Amino acid sequence: MAAPVLLALRALNLGDLLTVVPALRALRRHHPDHRIVLATAGVLAPLAALTGAVDEVLPTPAPDALACTEPVDVAVNLHGAGPRSHQALDAVAPRRRxxxxxxxSGWPGPPAAELDHLHERVRWCAMLSAHGIAADPDDLRLPPPAAPDDLRLSPPTGASPGSAQPVVVHPGAAFGSKCWPADRFAALARRLAPLGPVVVTGGPAERSLAGRVAAEAGLPDDRVLAGRTSISELAALVAGAGLVVSGDTGVAHLAAAFGRPSVVLFGPVGPERWGPPEGPHRALTHPEVRRGDPFADDPDPALLAVGVDEVEAACLAVTARNGCVTGVVSGTTAS
Known part of the structure; x- marks a missing residue:
């Protein structure tokens, strides 16, 4: 007899998937006899497999594209509060929602407004808890995947011994409001060179941006990895990194998932909702000047107020062997 199906919907992007890893693991523990199918972007399947909580990925770029043809016992909406996501799951006629x-629309559960103030990881765990499913929002770590040979880098000339772990600089983000200026990333990359081989990552559409950062930083062309890595290769690169520096985007969540030192720059949305967990991570922002429009084409003032000196200091702090720090830096003071 075939196992009953639990269908979980999270048809979003890299960081969105990583924030629901604790919720997916809670569902796995609570439904050990179900086959868990995750409806999400097909490209994220390798990361879904690393969670140990997903049996199958149903490629689904958006709720409207959900195409499940088998009977569903339990449908779990980890996507949003509807109506599109609720309607998409209603269409599969699950026994339980x-x-x-x-x-x-008949969906039980806590109102979205009651949980909107919570961190994204905590929010979905609290939702499950309200349905009687115990969930631990700190259960987010992933096992590191194996690194392909062509991503193993030699330390730069003059680097300290043992510094072959790459420094990942990721200048892009989905919206301009979250993009720290390229010239600042370049200046930072030059300063971070003694820590290890600096590489610049990004998606295919960010190849030009990454090339500009690398050129201004004096990095060779082979350090531009934007558009050259699969999701598995990017995950392996981050899992073996000595440091990751990025804006509020998916790579920051990869660093948290693998417990790698990271510095994350926040603009229109503060780290209270999407920031890194406790660990070797630092979130930088200036909320006193925040505009708060996440879809703006230009960088948010809270992001522009973060200077290169601040970021360099945070990078050195999180990579210090005996001085890892965690927290949010506002203005020029650090805790």
Whole structure:
């Protein structure tokens, strides 16, 4: 007899998937006899497998594209509060529905407004808890995948012994509001060279941006990895990194998932909702000047107020052997 199906919907991006790893593991523990199918972007399948909580990925770029043709016992909405995501799961006619409450459509659960103030990881664990499913928001770590040979880098000339771990600089983000200026990333990359081989990552559309950062930093062309790595290769690179520096984007969540030292620059949205967990991580922002429009084409003032000196100091702090620090830096003071 085939195992009953639990269908979980999270048809979003890299960072969005990583924030629901604790929720997926909670569902795995609570439904050990179910086959867990995750409806998400197909490119994320290798990371879904690393969670140990997903049996199958159903490629789904958006809720409207959900195409499940088999009977579903339990449907779990980890995507949002609806109506599109709720309607997409209603269409598969599950026996039980788990998600944020939407009384007008018959969905049980806590109202979204009650949980919106929580960190994204905590939010979905709290939703499951309201349905009687115990979840630990700190259960987010992933096992490191094996690194391909062509991603193993030699330390730069003059680097200290044992510094072959790459320094990952990721200048891109989904929206301009979250993009720290390229010339600042370049200046930072030059300063970080003694820590290890600096590489510049990004998606195919960010190849030009990455090339500009590398050129201004004096890095060779082979250090530009934007558009050259699969999701598995990017994960392996981050898992073996000595440091990751990025804006508020998916690579920051990869660093948290693998416990690698990271510095994350926040602009329109503060780290209270999407920031890194406790560990060798530092979030930098200036909320006193925040504009708060996450879809703006230009960098948020809270991001522009973060200077290169601040970021360099945070990078040195999180990579110090005996001085890892965690927290949010506002203005020019650090805790």
């Amino acid at each position: 788990i998600g944020l409450g939407r009384p007008e």
